[in-house]
Amino acid sequence: MNATELQELLEIAQQAAQAAAAVHRAYRQKSFQVDNKGSALDLVTTVDREAEQALVAAIRAARPDDGILGEEGSQIASSSGVVWILDPLDGTTNYVYGYPAHAVAVGVEVAGVRRLGVVVDTANGRNYGGIIGQGADCDGRPLQPGQTAELSRALVGTGFLPDEAIRQAQGELFGKFMPHVRGIRRSGCPALDLCAVAAGQLDLFYEVGLMPWDIAAGAAIAEAAGAQVLTLRSAGLPDPTLIAGNPALVAQMATLLSQLGAISS
Structure with a gap:
């Protein structure tokens, strides 16, 4: 897959992530159901489920032949070699408590190889994205890891x-x-x-x-x-x-x- 095609996937990932982020924002103003996944330490909410539905709908509309693997149960086989890996609400417990560290996360693999990702920080309004080999940014600002040596x-x-x-x-x-x-x-x-x-x-x-x-x-x-x-x-x-x-x-x-x-x- 060439650089232009990867950029197109990144743009779809950004659009899908923003659709899920809108679900996060909407539920900050109203009540939602909180359940657990077999442990009181592992929460799942209405927001997780509806945000995943928003992600899947956006991706399927743009890329109907791609595979999907979502935390809340979405599992669709790929006939294109492209697989979207979704966390509709990373930091669910934080979201429930109003603690400002939660996000939508969308990763893409091509032929089983990690190629790009988008993370929308829905607590703080930051938008991260990157294509391996082409760099990463936060709201247009290039990202660079620290150089601490010890x-x-x-x-x-x-x-x-x-x-x-x-x-x-x-x-x-x-x-x-x-x-x-x-x-x-x-x-x-x-x-x-x-x-x-x-x-x-x-x-x-x-x-x-x-x-x-x-x-x-x-x-x-x-x-x-x-x-x-x-x-x-x-x-x-x-x-x-x-x-x-x-x-x-x-x-x-x-x-x-x-x-x-x-x-x-």
Whole structure:
């Protein structure tokens, strides 16, 4: 797929994401149903479901032969080699509480390869997009990852899975690696964390057990901006282990996690 075709996909992704963002905005002014996905820690709302419907409708109207994989159950096979990976509301718990870290995330794979992503920060009105090999931007401003060279000076974004036993294991691991970094931040929205890596606002992002829709859009933007996105096999925690940042820091973080027994050789 050539650069022009990828740009066309990016524009469709932006239009679809804005349609879902409109759902986010509409429900800020009215009540909505909140359920859980088998755990009180893992919420799903009317907003998630309707935002995914808006995404799917926009994409299908423009690209009826493409595949779709959405967090809220949309699954359509591709006959074109293009697959859209959707998180209609990343940061659902934040949205429910009015905490300003939630987004629409739209990633695109072509022939199984990550190619581009769009993330709309619906809490703060920012629009991120990027095509791998062509750069990334936020509202027209080019993005560039930070150049911190030492792990001890790195600000690291991370997250916790919605499972109490796994959270306990994650907490024990964080206690071991915290002395090796400058600080840890947890937004509850991995798509925005990966955009923060792309923008140099976080030096690294590290998390385990993320699903394809958690990763696809933000990882594409981070890579498009020049970051490395590395996935490894976890040890003692759910797969995959994902690390994103500049290559020097990614290598140092992978080494530290290996030394701590958190990744498989």
